[in-house]
Amino acid sequence: xxxxxxxxxxxxxxxxxxxxxxxxxxxxxxxxxxxxxxxxxxxxxxxxxxxxxxxxxxxxxxxxxxxxxxxxxxxxxxxxxxxxxxxxxxxxxxxxxxxxxxxxxxxxxxxxxxxxxxxxxxxxxxxxxxxxxxxxxxxxxxxxxxxxxxxxxxxxxxxxxxxxxxxxxxxxxxxxxxxxxxxxxxxxxxxxxxxxxxxxxxxxxxxxxxxxxxxxxxxxxxxxxxxxxxxxxxxxxxxxxxxxxxxxxxxxxxxxxxxxxxxxxxxxxxxxxxxxxxxxxxx
Amino acid sequence: xxxxxxxxxxxxxxxxxxxxxxxxxxxxxxxxxxxxxxxxxxxxxxxxxxxxxxxxxxxxxxxxxxxxxxxxxxxxxxxxxxxxxxxxxxxxxxxxxxxxxxxxxxxxxxxxxxxxxxxxxxxxxxxxxxxxxxxxxxxxxxxxxxxxxxxxxxxxxxxxxxxxxxxxxxxxxxxxxxxxxxxxxxxxxxxxxxxxxxxxxxxxxxxxxxxxxxxxxxxxxxxxxxxxxxxxxxxxxxxxxxxxxxxxxxxxxxxxxxxxxxxxxxxxxxxxxxxxxxxxxxxxxxxxxxxxxxxxxxxxxxxxxxxxxxxxxxxxxxxxxxxxxxxxxxxxxxxxxxxxxxxxxxxxxxxxxxxxxxxxxxxxxxxxxxxxxxxxxxxxxxxxxxxxxxxxxxxxxxxxxxxxxxxxxxxxxxxxxxxxxxxxxxxxxxxxxxxxxxxxxxxxxxxxxxxxxxxxxxxxxxxxxxxxxxxxxxxxxxxxxxxxxxxxxxxxxxxxxxxxxxxxxxxxxxxxxxxxxxxxxxxxxxxxxxxxxxxxxxxxxxxxxxxxxxxxxxxxxxxxxxxxxxxxxxxx
Ligand SMILES: Cc1ncc(C[n+]2csc(CCOP(=O)(O)OP(=O)(O)O)c2C)c(N)n1
Ligand code: SF4
Numbered sequence: 001x002x003x004x005x006x007x008x009x010x011x012x013x014x015x016x017x018x019x020x021x022x023x024x025x026x027x028x029x030x031x032x033x034x035x036x037x038x039x040x041x042x043x044x045x046x047x048x049x050x051x052x053x054x055x056x057x058x059x060x061x062x063x064x065x066x067x068x069x070x071x072x073x074x075x076x077x078x079x080x081x082x083x084x085x086x087x088x089x090x091x092x093x094x095x096x097x098x099x100x101x102x103x104x105x106x107x108x109x110x111x112x113x114x115x116x117x118x119x120x121x122x123x124x125x126x127x128x129x130x131x132x133x134x135x136x137x138x139x140x141x142x143x144x145x146x147x148x149x150x151x152x153x154x155x156x157x158x159x160x161x162x163x164x165x166x167x168x169x170x171x172x173x174x175x176x177x178x179x180x181x182x183x184x185x186x187x188x189x190x191x192x193x194x195x196x197x198x199x200x201x202x203x204x205x206x207x208x209x210x211x212x213x214x215x216x217x218x219x220x221x222x223x224x225x226x227x228x229x230x231x232x233x234x235x236x237x238x239x240x241x242x243x244x245x246x247x248x249x250x251x252x253x254x255x256x257x258x259x260x261x262x263x264x265x266x267x268x269x270x271x272x273x274x275x276x277x278x279x280x281x282x283x
Numbered sequence: 284x285x286x287x288x289x290x291x292x293x294x295x296x297x298x299x300x301x302x303x304x305x306x307x308x309x310x311x312x313x314x315x316x317x318x319x320x321x322x323x324x325x326x327x328x329x330x331x332x333x334x335x336x337x338x339x340x341x342x343x344x345x346x347x348x349x350x351x352x353x354x355x356x357x358x359x360x361x362x363x364x365x366x367x368x369x370x371x372x373x374x375x376x377x378x379x380x381x382x383x384x385x386x387x388x389x390x391x392x393x394x395x396x397x398x399x400x401x402x403x404x405x406x407x408x409x410x411x412x413x414x415x416x417x418x419x420x421x422x423x424x425x426x427x428x429x430x431x432x433x434x435x436x437x438x439x440x441x442x443x444x445x446x447x448x449x450x451x452x453x454x455x456x457x458x459x460x461x462x463x464x465x466x467x468x469x470x471x472x473x474x475x476x477x478x479x480x481x482x483x484x485x486x487x488x489x490x491x492x493x494x495x496x497x498x499x500x501x502x503x504x505x506x507x508x509x510x511x512x513x514x515x516x517x518x519x520x521x522x523x524x525x526x527x528x529x530x531x532x533x534x535x536x537x538x539x540x541x542x543x544x545x546x547x548x549x550x551x552x553x554x555x556x557x558x559x560x561x562x563x564x565x566x567x568x569x570x571x572x573x574x575x576x577x578x579x580x581x582x583x584x585x586x587x588x589x590x591x592x593x594x595x596x597x598x599x600x601x602x603x604x605x606x607x608x609x610x611x612x613x614x615x616x617x618x619x620x621x622x623x624x625x626x627x628x629x630x631x632x633x634x635x636x637x638x639x640x641x642x643x644x645x646x647x648x649x650x651x652x653x654x655x656x657x658x659x660x661x662x663x664x665x666x667x668x669x670x671x672x673x674x675x676x677x678x679x680x681x682x683x684x685x686x687x688x689x690x691x692x693x694x695x696x697x698x699x700x701x702x703x704x705x706x707x708x709x710x711x712x713x714x715x716x717x718x719x720x721x722x723x724x725x726x727x728x729x730x731x732x733x734x735x736x737x738x739x740x741x742x743x744x745x746x747x748x749x750x751x752x753x754x755x756x757x758x759x760x761x762x763x764x765x766x767x768x769x770x771x772x773x774x775x776x777x778x779x780x781x782x783x784x785x786x787x788x789x790x791x792x793x794x795x796x797x798x799x800x801x802x803x804x805x806x807x808x809x810x811x812x813x814x815x816x817x818x819x820x821x822x823x824x825x826x827x828x829x830x831x832x833x834x835x836x837x838x839x840x841x842x843x844x845x846x847x848x849x850x851x852x853x854x855x
Contacts (some may be wrong), residue, residue: 010712039697044537047704053711055703060693062540063703063713064533065563071530075537075545076693079495083541083694104526130773259519266542266692268519270492275656278486278514282476283311 001036004028009056014049019170019196019207023117024056026173030180031057041084044073048090048124049198050117053268067097070105074111078137080266081254084184091118102191106162108253109189113181116153116191117170119198121207127201137204153193155233158226158246163188165229165246169214170196171207175242182244184255188252195240208239217243221278224248284314284469285338285431286803287299287346288416295327297409301353303428304413306477309337310650313425313472317342317762319647321635324502325588330358339469343614343649343762347844348467349418353412357382357703359518374415374457376408389459390419397456403448409697414453416631419464424454426459426471426852440553452692476651480644483573483615485510487622489518490659493572495538495545496530497523502586503642504576528553532560532573539569540663540702542692544626548574549592552583558600561635565605565786567702568680568690568727570587572622577641579838588838591758592812594820596787597637604724606632606732608739610788611639613761615649617783623659627714628738630664632731633690639785641811643840644759671698679711682722686730736787741794746778753800753852755829756809757782757817763841764809775854787826793798805854807831 007028014020022042031041041056047066054061060083064072073087094102094116105112121139122128128141131151155166164186170175176194193266195214197207221243222228229246254260288305292298302318303761309316310816313339323329325439334349336342348368356437367373367388376394377383383391392415398407411433417424424447431446451473485507488496498508514520521538525531528549532854549557555577564571575597579590597609608628612618618640625636667691671677677698681688693700701711706723708714742755746768752775756764764779771777780796782789791797800806808818813836818829833849835841 037697040693052713054701058699060699061701061703062537063701063705064536064567064706065559068529068533068563071525071533072537074523075495075497075534075539076541077537077545078523078534078774079541079545080694092822100526101530104530149491151555156468160351166639244588257521259521265494265519265521265538268494270494270661272490272492272656272659272661273418273515274518275486275490275659278489278517279476279654279656282478282482283474 001035002032002103005266006038007057007059009058012056015200016215017199018049019119019198020049020053022170022173023115023176023194023196024053026176027056027180028057030177030184032218034181034184036084041086042076043067043086043088043120044076045088046090046093048122049092050088051093051113051119052116053067053088065220067093069093070098070101070112070114074105074108077110077112077254078257078260080264081260085112085283086115087112089114090121090123091120091132092114092130095153103160106157106160106189106191109163109250110253113183113190114192116193118153118193118194119202121198121202121261123198123201129153133206149237152233153191154245155230157191158229158233161248161250162191162246162270163248164190164244166190166192166244168192168209169195169242170194171210172242175216179243186247188250196201211239213240214242215239217241217245284348284467285340285342286420286466287334287336287348288351288353289332289334289349290353290355291330291332291359291363291365293323293328293619294322294331296335296355298331298355301409301413301667302335304427305416305596305736306335306648307430308426309335310477310700311474312476314339314469314650315475316477316650317344319643321839322587330356330362332359333362342766343841344766346842347842351416353416354380356380360384372419372461372464373418374412379771387463390457392453392456392460393635394453397452397496398449402445404445407449409446410449411453414450415449415457418454418457420459420466420468422468424450435662437619448620465605469581477648478615478651478705479506479646479648480508480612480615480618480640481646482510483618483707484622484638484640487619488572488626488655489514489520490619491566491626492544492616493546494543495521495523495535495624496547497525497534497538497545498548499531499553501553501670503578503645504553506645507574507576509739527555529560531543532557533563533573535571536560536564536567539571540567542667543640544570544630546572546574548576550576550578551580551596554809559661560602562603562605563704564635565603565607565727566599566704568633569702570633570690571635572625572638573635573639574631577639578764579836585838587642589759589840590836590838591760592816594639594816594837596786597639598820606634606726606728606735607786608634608636608735610636611758611782611783611785612644612660613781616651618644620658621656621783627660627662628735632730632735634735639758641759642750643811664689667695672696674698678709680707680723680726681709682726699849702706711752714813732787736790739784739787741789741791742780742782742796743798744778744780744794744799744833746772749774749802750776750778750799751804752777753780753803753806754809754850755780755782755806757785759842760809760811760841763843763846766843767850768842771775771850785820788820796826806831807833807850807853809833809841809846
């Protein structure tokens, strides 16, 4: 049985009070409760404050390029589909630089768990707008306020029939831990968009701002109803729902590849003598 | 016997099928065959051709002089009539071209009419043409009939019979009507293998244990992906068509990190998108093989044509400083063995290795007696299973004497594997201190480089042993250079140096090629680009400057006559 100590990584270089800390805590607690050993999982990340996440835990890690988390996670998962592969990203990282990859990961339905630390701002590069910044928000780089419409990742994911779509909040760690566990237990690609206040650069969407608006989705809500999920996904403003917004049972990509039906790619032997036979094709 | 056949027509008319079938017949007959293709970037229409040269002696390039032109469109006649050799013939069907040609070297064969009459379908016109070429050459149809049977085995007896009858009709018609045909073919010998550059790279990858190929289609690299997918089931390979080239290289890196041999491929524009991933491979010390199939640029340039203008791009692209290896095979055979070497070196040193090819090599077919599988090197350099479990401690980037830390497979043991695109410590975690940075650069770059350099083979030297004239080149110009040397050797003390292992630049200790160059009176660097990129590299790496350059940048490959003419003008 793993303990919290097993997951203890480097000391975080985040600003004291940053929402990332509670996500880290919820994540570690979830891993321990799920009895996942550090060597049994690989956390892939890109670049940003969120991208540093895997260094603050202990497990297999690939901390790659800005926006390229999902392709790397896909490559790892296809090579070893017995490995729990978790992708951690920032909103800029995943919805901005890596938007194309997100769309296609959802289409593939590769069994990768994506957790987006959505602080509605670029933290690491000091406060520029992100795709989820609300229209009108003024930053150093957006002196006239954000002019583009705010991206709604939840609605986007429901539209793409993403296998599991949820929203969490860094200010409700118990609920977030539950969501992380649900996502890991779900078979299929999961997007968990986590509202994470950046106390340094986002002076609008603060802990307090969220606390006034966020509510846990009602127990009677049926996340398997896609039309209802669309409606739920559009709620933003005075009331912001957190919880599982949509899920389905689409078959996962890995199961559709005959090559890895019996053994993961990484454990398949290679027999060079067969090449002789293939050479005959060229005569 | 040294004949060239050109099959010309619009895209969609089956030019390639005719060309491939005839090449297969000639290679099965035991002849040496060389083919090259010229096509436009369109699916239907335009003008394309497939050129085949065959002989009982070795052939490795195309000639300008054509002996038989099979014309399916007027452009085949307008553009290529003047290429006809002294006894050459043009066959065409006046009913489809809607024109009658009166000159004595034209032979009007009613392809369509014969197809309908004997094959019961006008689609058989192509088979009639193939049969007609046989008739003109005085070749019997045995090999063709066998190929038809093999090809259509699944389509049933009727299709087989229709094709055979059509071939016979074309054959007999040509024998009766081509009174001027004076071709004679050598006796058949042992069948040879016939293989194109892209297939050879794909085959080389499979033979090296490649298990993961991710790419986004782009001519002329697509053929590599297609070949590997055709064998995916048999060999247990995952071929993933990524959403873009950025994803392709990152997926391949993920797969490689997880423990399998991985490769990606593209052409210039797609490779441009992979550049950041190239640096990522270097920083995380993740092995990867990348095929860069050049086509003329800039931007999308000439999508289906050929050029060797991405050498400098391959050399200097990506940010930061790190070791990389670049191979540029000159033949399908070299492509096969160098792809294997690429995988070996990528894994051994945990670095990116690039295979530079181009449309000309990608699509051209060569014949061989065999590829020698015993020359294939397959060593699994990874730390896995019990070997990994028995280790007390594991650090992904631990400092070692030679800079290489074995790459452990994730999940095979309790040891954790950590990689980072930021500078990191021995374990793989982010650091910012100056001292570790220097040690890591030393590990990745300076310690590995001398070892990698030792692996590089010198250029191939061929021709006169004390040459006054030396021609040099790299990659796909190998064949044409060699044939030109053969032709000129009777009158000149000429030799060639062909570079296929380009970077790190070959050392001179195994063979002092610099002395050969310095001792010669005239040295010429031949490249399929406008600026002489290899000549520049030579100067940068060795200080040596070639006397003369021959550059061709019209999107077409060198032919023997063209290159001879250019060299002749420089040496006279
Ligand atoms: C290709 C590339 N472009 C730009 C950057 C610079 N950069 C680093 S992090 C970042 C944005 C981070 O924002 P987000 O993903 O929202 O993460 P956060 O820091 O807010 O957690 C940018 C633009 C980079 N590292 N790579
Ligand atoms: S800048 Fe914002 S996101 Fe980054 S650590 Fe500080 S509070 Fe957190």
